[in-house]
Amino acid sequence: MSNADTRYLFKRYNTWWVKVAVPKTLREELGYDLRRSLQTHDLDKAQELRWQVVEQLKAKIDQAKSQESLNLFSVPEQTVTQHVPPTDTANPQYYHKVVECQHACPAHTPVPEYIRQISQGNYNEAYMLNWESNVFPGILGRTCDRPCEPACRRTRTHEKAVAICRLKRVTYDHKDDISNLLPTPEISNGKTVGLIGGGPASLTVARDLVMMGYQCTLFERDPQAGGLMRTNIPSFRLPEEVLNEEVDQVLNLGIETVFNSEIKSMKEFLEKDFDAVFVGTGAPKGRDINIEGREAADKNIHIGIDWLTSIAFEHTKSVGKKVIVLGGGNTAMDCCRTAIRLGAEEVKVAVRSPFDQMKASEWEIEDALGEGIPILDNHVPKRFLIKDEKLVGMEFEKVEAVFDEEGKRSLVPTGEDPIILECDDVLVAIGQDNAFEWIERDIGIEFGEWDMPIVDKVTFQSSNEKIFFGGDAAWGPENIIWAAAHGHQAAISIDKFCKSLDLYDRPEPTTTLISQKMGVHEWSYNNDISQAKRFLVPHADQKNALKDLKMEVELGFDEITALEEAERCLNCDIQTVFSEDLCIECDACVDICPTDCISFVHNDSEENLRNKLRIPAINLNQQILVSEELEQTSRVMVKDEDVCLHCGLCAERCPTGAWDMQNFLYQEAKVYS
Amino acid sequence: MTYIVKPKNHHPLLEKNELGLTRRDYEGAVSTLCAGCGHDSISSAIVEACFQLSIESYKVAKLSGIGCSSKAPAYFLNQSHGFNSVHGRMPSIATGAAMANHELLYLGISGDGDSASIGIGQFIHCARRQLNMTYIVENNGTYGLTKGQFSATNDLESKSKYGDDNLFPSIDLPSMAIQLGASFVARSFSGDKEQLVPLLKAALSHKGFSFLDIISPCVTFNNHNTSTKSYDYIREHNDALSRPDFVPSGKEILTDYPKGSTVDVPLHDGSLLSLEKISENYDPADKIKAIQNIQESQRDGKVLTGLLYADPEAKDLKEILNVSDKPLNEMDLNDLCPGSEKLKDINSGLK
Incomplete structure (x- = not known):
């Protein structure tokens, strides 16, 4: 060949x-x-x-040549109409964008591929696909913010997204011992990397680099690694054994750890002379609230994330009978649910914004409400009420959200009487900040707005070329999956830096595109579109769960439910690949397509083209696939990717094989292959 | 043959017609014909036309004979009445049914074998009698169901897939239909829905015998290089008379063709078929010119398509026979069989 x-x-x-x-x-x-x-x-x-x-x-070219010499002095005709050029499907990003869940995932986890592995019962393979991309499948399967789910094509074809996150958990829950599937790190290359902070970003960098033979040393303030996954996520959402298993899985690859060692000076740290340094210290400082009575009630006011940390390490074991949680984010939800489990009898969440604008994930709010915790919205805290030098309650002002012409929100008092709520303890969960007091300002790291280091968005490198940032430490609070995504990129940069290569020369993703046709009417994927509704994850008995801080609330899918939920995936990575040279324009695909995605029309500007399809392609977030001009009628084939069910009927009804269903596997580049 | 079940999901923006139905509500079973068969495109055009006309499926009777074409009624309008008759006998069944209940819309689907060979006598008389129906011939010039022999509409110069010459001239069904008195005659191509759908809508709205000869390539046996009924041959030799635009009753004409370049055919129900002339010599009201156009185009090796001839004012069978307005199937026994006394009266009146 x-x-x-x-x-x-x-x-x-x-x-x-x-x-x-x-x-x-x-x-x-x-x-x-x-x-x-x-x-x-x-x-x-x-x-x-x-x-x-x-x-x-060649004859055609010669003919044009002779014509050209004749027309040498004539003015060429101007063509006014703009035509959409044929789609370049060789660009990996075209088909990647069709696999919307994967595209939306910061770490670009190959979602449909692992869901297919689940439906075939290959939990180990499904787990490893996840582990490659996001390092913590068991943890993320319980705690991820799920940017993939709103992107799921099913939200447009069938209302509810596939329970992608919970299927990720299935890969963890049902796998066997995978230790022999973990790759073996390469022999040491003699380069050393120091990692500050033991959270998901650092662990990802360490995993990727240790594979390449880097000697990684991880420094952690706490007695165990895991970062916010350990300190901020309560164990009724993320059991300790899951956390330990996946954190140790990384550390056991050969990462040196130094626990209980908070780095207090970057200058001193640099004296250790690592070849590169990665800072993954998160956003560890919980915001405080400065209103009347704050100081006097100090003993009973706790910063949310610090409070959760002290519970994680079992320093705090109780809380007052009446508790108010301030804030509307995920930390607030974790605080209120933890307070109930510590024995509080009356827990209330008070949030400044209206209910529908709360920052917490929809499902976390649902879980808190489900445990009987009221959420009082439009409540702005005004002062702490003290009696006999002890906190007894809080005063709130009722507000409503008003939007100006530019859509900017302001909270305007309604003028109602102030609201007094009794309480013994208050948990403040109104945001968190970075804290870089420990980094001296004369060591080459430039700081910008909000006292944040200036970090390159592509390379994650700071202005001190040896020092890289990632996770929440880079640009403020995000989610675990972002930390993993940052980690991969930072690892690529560190590797290039240590090899004196151009950091901006980013590696390309690897892609494969393989036909799924097995026989005349046989396809190697399940194209029967499930009409089942999204399956709910069973919960533990609430009575017991509310008494036990460590009892996991969500139980995860059993194998049968997991299989049925997996069947709901539309297999968006099985691409509809069109070869215009085989098309005889018989219209069979147009006629059979259940969602009218395919049209044969004369080429035009993109706007006109989108409007003259069988059903106008008005969702501009979605691409259209445009073919080259067809031989018989000079039309082009245009496919709107928006609500394609990937059922394969176009390929099934095509007499010439001009349509084919091909499995597109996109794997984001990592430092090791 | 397709084994994948067509998902019932449709595009969220799929249009609804006056009855609140979507196009998908007019579909039938998934086709068992070969992938790429022109007949499937025709089924899809019928679905589109019935959807756009807001036809109530239960007021339609689909009738067919034998052949690939005659299987097609299973693949559209699955809530309509249907009768799959003996080979070539669809016109008799349609006539009987229409006599018993003239309130249904009769849609006959036939093929070139069913109509131009075994059933040609039936076809001739059905046209001649002006039965109020739409008669579609899905014409692929071959006997697909028996593995690709020449049919009677196959052109003289064409060869079979296996290289055999066709020794006999073809029967031109539209010419026959015009000559026999059909009051709406058109030819179209399964691969050109822009032309086919408006013509189908007009044919379904026409009162009287409307005949459509639709060239429908057989991908399996008659889509080769030496065929004159293949997708590429028809596209290359298509000689369209006009661009049709169907204007429903009470709707404004929105096309802005220059004056004098259009011909309008008003239909019985108040709708209008507006035709943009492509050929200058075109007048669908002129029977003789219509036949001449067909002959000339055939001589020049072209396939003439579009509305060939229409007489919207022509009488249909019911009017010719002066049948009662009340359908026979709604009459009770006393009306249908008034008894021997009444017979005596009639007989005595004839003495």
Whole structure:
């Protein structure tokens, strides 16, 4: 094959084409090259057919040449209409964007691929696919913010997204011992990397680099690694054994750890002379509230994340009978649910904003409400009420949200009487900040707005070329999955830095595109579109759960439910690949498509083209696939990717195989392969 | 043959018609014909036309004979009445049914074998009698169901898939239909829905015998290089008379073709078929010119498509026979069989 004579030949999807370059002078008229399909899959046949076609195309060029010399003095006609060029599906981002869950995932986890592995019962493979991309499948399967789910195509075709996050948990819950599937790190390359902070970002960097033979040393303030995953996420959401298993899985690859060692001076740290340093210290400072009575009631006012940390390490074991939680984010939800489990009898959440604008994830709010915790919205805290030097309550002002013309929100008092709520303890969960007091300002790290280090968005490098930032430490609070995504990128940069390569030369993702056709009517994926509704995850008995801080509330899917939920996936990574040279324009695909995605129309500007499809492609977030001009009618095939069910009926009804269903696997580049 | 179940999900923006139904509500079972068969495109055009006309499916009777074409009624309007008759006998069944209940919309689906060979006698008389129905011939020039022999509409010069010459001239069904008195005659192509759907809508709205000869390539047996009924041959030789635009009753004409370049055919129900002339010599009201156009185009090796001839004022069978307005199937026994006394009266009146 490698010695085959492919002069003038190139392969587009399945078929061989002839390509003849056009001389520069004729490019305006004829384009860069002339192409014609040989309509064969077979190289031998293509080689045989080639010369005749090459001659014809060359004759066309010669003809244009002689025409050109005649028309030398005439003015060329201006073409006004804009046409959409044929879609470049060789660009990995085209099909990647069709797999919207994967595209939306910061770490680009190949979601449909692992869901298919689940439906085949291959939990180990499904787990490893996740582990490659996001390092913590068991943890994320319980705690991820799920940017993939709102992107799921099912939200547009069937209302509710596939329970992607809970299926990720399934890969953890149902896997066997995978220790022999974990790759073996390469022999030491002699380079050293110091990692400050033991959270998800640092662990990801360490995992990626240790594979390449880097000697990684991780410094952690607390007695165990895990960062916010350990200190801020209560164990009724994330059991300790899951956390320990996945954190140790990384550490056991050969990462040196130094616990109970808070780094207090970057200057001193740099004296350790690592080849590169990664800062993954998160956003560890909980915001305080400065209103009347704050100081006097100090004993009973706790900063949310610090309070959660002291519970995680069992320093705090009780709380007052009446508790108010301030804030509307996920930390507030964790605080109120933890307070109930510590024995509080009356827990209330008070949030400044209206209920529908709360920052917490929808499902976390649901869980808190489900445990009987009231959420009082539009409540702005005014002062702490003290009696006999003890906190007894809080006063709130009722407000309503008003939007100005630019859509900017302000909270305007309604003028109602102030609201007094009794309490013994108050938990403040109104946001968190970074804290870089420990980094001296004279060591080459520039700081910008909000006293944050200036970090390059692509390379994660700070202005001290040796020091990299990632996770919440880079640009403020985000979620675990972002930390993992940052970690991969920072690891790539550190590797390039240590090898003195250009950090901006980012590695390309690896992609494969493989036909799923097995027989005349057989496809190697399940294309029967499930009409089942999203399955709910069973919860532990609430009575017991509320008494036990460590009892996991969500129980996860059992195997049968997991299988049914997995069947709801539309397999968006099985791409509809179109080869225009095989198309005979019989309309079979247009007629059969259940969601009217396919149209054959004359080319036009993108706006016009989108409007003249069978059903206008008005969702501009979605791409359209445009073919080259077709032979018989000079129309183009346009497919709107928006609500394609990936059912494969177009390929099934195509008499010539111009449509094919091909599995597109996109794997984001990592430092190791 | 397709084994994948067509998902019932449809595009969230799928249009609804006056009855609140979507196009998907007019579909039938998933086709068992070969992938790429022109007949499937015709089924889809019928679905589109019935959807756009807001036809109530239960007021339609689909009738067919034998052949690939005659299987097609299973693949559209699955809530309509249907009758799959003996080979070539669809017109008799349609006539009987229409006599018993003239309030249904009769849609006959036939093929070139069913109509131009075994059933040609039935076809001739059905056209001649002006039965109020839409008669569609899905014409692929071959006997697909028996593996690709020439049919009677296959052109003289064309060859079979296996290289055999066709030794006999073809029967041109539209010419016959015009000559026999059909009051709406058109030819179209399964691969050109822009032309086919308006013509179908007009045919379904026309009162009287409307005949549509639709060239429908057989991908399996008659879509080769030497065929004259292949997708590429028809596209290359298509000689369209006009661009049709169907204007429903009470709607404004929105096309802005220059004056004199259009011909309007007002239909019985108040709708209008507005035709943008492509051929200058075009007048669908002129029977003789219509036949001449067909012959000339055939001589020039072209396939003439579009509305060939229409007489919207022509009488249909019911009017010719002066049948009662009340359908026979709604009459009770006393009306249908008034008894021997009444017979005596009639007989005595004839003495």
